[in-house]
Amino acid sequence: MNVLTVNIAEAGYEQDKPVIRDVSFYVGAGELVGLIGPNGAGKSTTVKALLGLLRNVKGDVAFGGGERRCAYVPEQPVLYEYMTLWEHMQLAASVHELDDRVFRERAGELLRLFRMEQDRDRLPTGFSKGMQQKMMLIIGFMPKPNLYVVDEPFVGLDPRATKDFLTLLNEERKRGAGVLMSTHVLDTAERISDRFVLINDGTVVAGGTLADVREQARCGADAPLFDCFYALT
Ligand SMILES: Nc1ncnc2c1ncn2[C@@H]1O[C@H](COP(=O)(O)OP(=O)(O)OP(=O)(O)O)[C@@H](O)[C@H]1O
Numbered sequence: 001m002n003v004l005t006v007n008i009a010e011a012g013y014e015q016d017k018p019v020i021r022d023v024s025f026y027v028g029a030g031e032l033v034g035l036i037g038p039n040g041a042g043k044s045t046t047v048k049a050l051l052g053l054l055r056n057v058k059g060d061v062a063f064g065g066g067e068r069r070c071a072y073v074p075e076q077p078v079l080y081e082y083m084t085l086w087e088h089m090q091l092a093a094s095v096h097e098l099d100d101r102v103f104r105e106r107a108g109e110l111l112r113l114f115r116m117e118q119d120r121d122r123l124p125t126g127f128s129k130g131m132q133q134k135m136m137l138i139i140g141f142m143p144k145p146n147l148y149v150v151d152e153p154f155v156g157l158d159p160r161a162t163k164d165f166l167t168l169l170n171e172e173r174k175r176g177a178g179v180l181m182s183t184h185v186l187d188t189a190e191r192i193s194d195r196f197v198l199i200n201d202g203t204v205v206a207g208g209t210l211a212d213v214r215e216q217a218r219c220g221a222d223a224p225l226f227d228c229f230y231a232l233t
Contacts, residue, residue, distance in 0.1 A: 001064055002026045003147040003178035004050070008059035011049035015056055019045045020202045027147060027178040029065060032169070034189040035182040036225075037199035038233050043182045046199065047072075047149055065146030065176070073140035075151040077132040079124045085135055086120040089142065096143035103142070110138045113164055130156045137165055147178050154185040166192060190225040200233045 004027040010018035020042040027033045035043050048054050050061045051072055063069040079088065086107075093103040111117045114134045119127070124135055133156040140148065148169070154162060169179060183189050189196070196213055198206040206216040210225060217228035 001029045003029055003063065003065045003176075004070075004180060005062040005064070006046075006050050006059075008046070008049055008057060008061070010059070011045060011054055011057040013045075013054065013056065018056070018202070020049065020199075022203050023049075023059075023197075023199070024204065025197045025207060027180050029146075029176045029178055030173045031194045032173060032179040032181060032192055034193035034196045035180055035199065036184070036186065036189055036196060036229065038229075041199045041233075042202040043199055044151065045202075047151060047180075047182060051149065063147060065178075069145060070147045070149060071140040071143055071145040073136050073148065073150045073153065075153075075155070077124070077136050079132065079135070081123065081125050084121050084123055085116065085127075085138075088124065088135065088139060089120075092139045092142050098143065106142055106144075107138075110141055113168060114138055114161065130158055130161060133157055134161055141168060141172070144172070144175070145177065147180070148172065150179060150181045152183050152185075153181065154183060154188055162188075186226045186229060187224070196225070198229065198232055205232050 006023065006025055008020060008023045010021050012019040023046055025033065035046065037043050049057045089107050111120055114137065116134060124132055127135065153165060157165060173179065190210065195209055196207060197204055198213065206213045213228045214221065214223050217231040219228045219231055
């Protein structure tokens with residue numbers, strides 16, 4: 001079963017000025033798909049298009065797996081200045097209609113995991129960049145969705161937080177959640193992704209497993225993802 005199927009013919013910010021073209025891929029239940037490509041290639045535009053945040057989209061996007069469809073973890077934290085971490089978490093819980101017992105249980109686990117228990121009643125404007133990013137992850141993980149769309153998670157997180165995040169993501173994948181992860185950190189992407197979608201200049205230039213991508217890039221059987229990326233872009 002696919003938790004996400006994307007068939008975008010065209011999408012962009014202004015009418016008749018498409019930024020991406022012919023972008024098609026899927027994310028199966030339990031799969032992690034790495035969305036990779038150079039700066040300005042169209043990764044964020046693809047993510048915005050599939051989340052329904054762009055007006056000029058031609059094509060179809062289908063979410064599978066029933067309720068609690070999708071959690072989006074943005075690269076730039078989105079936060080309310082006058083709300084504490086705990087209040088942000090409560091807001092997310094109410095948006096996703098979690099009942100209070102489930103909310104408290106998950107909220108406690110997530111605060112513990114990301115070592116933010118001491119910070120729950122603080123305003124996030126006083127948090128470091130990494131702490132703000134952890135806050136976005138906590139909020140994203142709370143509803144236990146079928147699909148996670150995660151934008152560049154590795155840049156602000158320290159090694160310990162990265163490991164905790166990946167551990168949690170793996171647990172979620174075992175439960176059947178799929179993940180679409182946009183990133184520039186290719187060695188990590190290579191290690192954790194089941195498949196890749198490589199975007200360049202607004203369109204998909206390669207896709208599939210690492211072996212598929214190596215073949216499409218005419219790279220050798222041991223070539224790292226970085227070399228394939230370089231060859232294809
Ligand atoms: N709000 C916007 N309005 C108009 N054009 C935009 C807007 N945001 C991005 N673009 C254009 O869309 C193209 C693709 O940008 P996009 O942000 O999707 O790239 P990206 O692959 O996410 O890059 P990066 O790795 O740098 O984040 C670029 O040419 C960019 O200038």
